[in-house]
Amino acid sequence: MKQIKLAHGNGGEENNELISKIFYKAFKNEILEKSEDAAIIEDGKLAFSTDSFTVTPLFFAGADIGKLAVCGTCNDLAMMGAQPKYLTCSVIVEEGFSIDELKKIVSSMQKELEINGAKVVSGDTKVVPRGSVDKIFINTTGIGKVLKSGISSNSITDEDAIIVSRDIGCHGATIFAAREGIELTSELKSDCTSLYPIVKKLLDEDIHVTAMRDATRGGLSAVLNEWAKQSNICIEVDEDKIPVCDEVMGLCELLGFDATSLANEGTFLLAVKTQDAKKALEILQKFNKNASIIGKLTDLHVKKVILNSAWGTQRFLDMPTGELLPRIC
Ligand code: MG
Secondary structure, eight states, X not given: OOSOOGGGGSSSHHHHHHIIIIIIHHHOOTTGGGOOSXXXXXXXXXXXXXXXXXXXXXXXXXXXXXXXXXXXXXXXXXXXXXXXXXXXXXXXXXXXXXXXXXXXXXXXXXXXXXXXXXXXXXXXXEEEOTTSSSSEEEEEEEEEEEXXXXXXXXXXXXXXXXXXXXXXXXXXXXXXXXXXXXXXXXXXOOOOOOOHHHHHHHHHTTOOEEEEEEOOTTHXXXXXXXXXXXXXXXXXXXXXXXXXXXXXXXXXXXXXXXXXXXXXSSOEEEEEEGGGHHHXXXXXXXXXXXXXXXXXXXXXXXTOEEEEOTTSOEEEOOOOXXXXXXXXX
């Protein structure tokens, strides 16, 4: 590794290598090493997370960079069973950027903050000369109040079932189609949404959630592989139980993508105690009818993910590698 490549930001194998060899090595501490969606701090009372947004185009079907910037950070807090409370908003904007577009982006942010019941309480603005940044980059950092403690990607056991909250790949497919000017269908839009209201409902209904993770960069396959490694388990998923809508399937077939590694921005995976799986599914289906129990734990190959095809064959579902699509979020 001599120079940064685009693949180092893919949310997959190369991204993990960069993080572990450079950042974890320097910043090493036990909170960071838990590799959760948000750090749990202050004796388990608070969740703390940050995310930067560089998506292009800035406006796309279903959302824009502003909505994404609030959803991204708030969702990482929600995945730890926390209620998003306070955010920072840091903006790096290029000279010449349209004030009207900036207003639109900030108004999307405010709308999404209200859905989460969170507020921006600190911020920063930097303007850089034309060409120093592509239009606008946004960083948000958030603090949330932990409502249910103990949720962790390091604690999944064979008593858990694996559930996906809706059909996968819509965000990645939407961004790809927008960037390439592919008019596949007017139906396809990003799944970008705030997950806290769904998480709140699950917790209110006393669902025994072991772990949750939003399937952002690297998609469903990245999350499953991270969980397999972090919890030292083998996850077995059934291909025909993984929901993929026709539009995303069409784009995947056309371009040779795998929907399981396409990015999502409002789709999450849950590891739920088996006895609660059906009840959790019923709650999730009220938000999206495509929620599905996709897998279980086995002891075939520890730290690996196995995909059972509809024809009865098995293969490993590996961590995505290479760079499919940079600047997806
Ligand atoms: Mg996340």
